Amino acid sequence: MQPEKLLEIVRTLDNHIPVSETKFSQIVKKMQPLDFSGYDQTDLVNACNLFFAKHFSDNLAIANKMTPPVIGDVMALVASELGLSGQFIIDPQAAFPDLIFQFASHFQRPIFAESADEGVLSALLNLAQIYRFDFTPAESNASKLIVSRLLGIDFAKELDSLIYLSQFQPGQAAIILADNVDLQSGVLPLMLKSHPELELLSIIKLPNGLFKHAEMASSFLILRRKVDNEKVVARILLAQIPELSNKEDFSKFVSQLKTWKKENL
Numbered sequence: 001m002q003p004e005k006l007l008e009i010v011r012t013l014d015n016h017i018p019v020s021e022t023k024f025s026q027i028v029k030k031m032q033p034l035d036f037s038g039y040d041q042t043d044l045v046n047a048c049n050l051f052f053a054k055h056f057s058d059n060l061a062i063a064n065k066m067t068p069p070v071i072g073d074v075m076a077l078v079a080s081e082l083g084l085s086g087q088f089i090i091d092p093q094a095a096f097p098d099l100i101f102q103f104a105s106h107f108q109r110p111i112f113a114e115s116a117d118e119g120v121l122s123a124l125l126n127l128a129q130i131y132r133f134d135f136t137p138a139e140s141n142a143s144k145l146i147v148s149r150l151l152g153i154d155f156a157k158e159l160d161s162l163i164y165l166s167q168f169q170p171g172q173a174a175i176i177l178a179d180n181v182d183l184q185s186g187v188l189p190l191m192l193k194s195h196p197e198l199e200l201l202s203i204i205k206l207p208n209g210l211f212k213h214a215e216m217a218s219s220f221l222i223l224r225r226k227v228d229n230e231k232v233v234a235r236i237l238l239a240q241i242p243e244l245s246n247k248e249d250f251s252k253f254v255s256q257l258k259t260w261k262k263e264n265l
Helices: 003-016 022-030 041-055 069-081 099-104 118-131 156-168 185-196 245-265
Strands: 086-093 112-113 142-147 173-179 198-203 218-225 238-239
Touching: 003 022, 003 041, 003 156, 003 245, 022 041, 022 118, 041 069, 041 099, 041 118, 069 099, 069 173, 069 218, 069 245, 086 099, 099 112, 099 118, 099 142, 112 118, 112 218, 142 156, 185 198, 238 245
Parallel strands: 086 112, 086 142, 142 173, 198 238
Antiparallel strands: 173 218, 198 218
């Protein structure tokens, strides 16, 4: 990631998109004629997500659906270190067109996403073109990694819907961003009980410093469909990501992921 490139992209967006524009669909429409061909995909996704965060910082209806780019980056690191993979990266119920792109910019994989919100779905399609992603529905027999965020409006309903839409195949995993308060609510154990084909692999808490308020803190929830005739169940990984500025502790956290993968997957 090159900071000067990020600044160039954000400056271009500032010059072409007025501060008064409050419709996300119109912003994406204004982005389409712009030439970003000289920029790396990772820099482009980072810059645009940073621009969106800045542009909608005072619009709570949109800001609450957005995921800070750094969270997508850390999610990608966790998935990589734990060996969570698939031929496709899929979000079957995207809350906003940002997380899947931020996550997938770290991998050279086709992606696909669906959304019940027509505006989000349209933005997903258009941004995939702008970012130069291979946005392709996965074949039924292709391996998939599910990446999604639950907004917590109705945690039980959102999680149940995500499980249903994901159509987990044996060995397939999902890494999900969810609020800590929801994960502590008692819904998750009941959901796992009603879906015995799934196992809880991990809950990894994000650093408190990434959130303005403690009640907004979130974690990565990692689920996997059990492999047929699998006799050994992986030990659940419960971990806390240290503050990202603490390089020593963060290195220890990464080592913890590596060790857990070696012993359990």
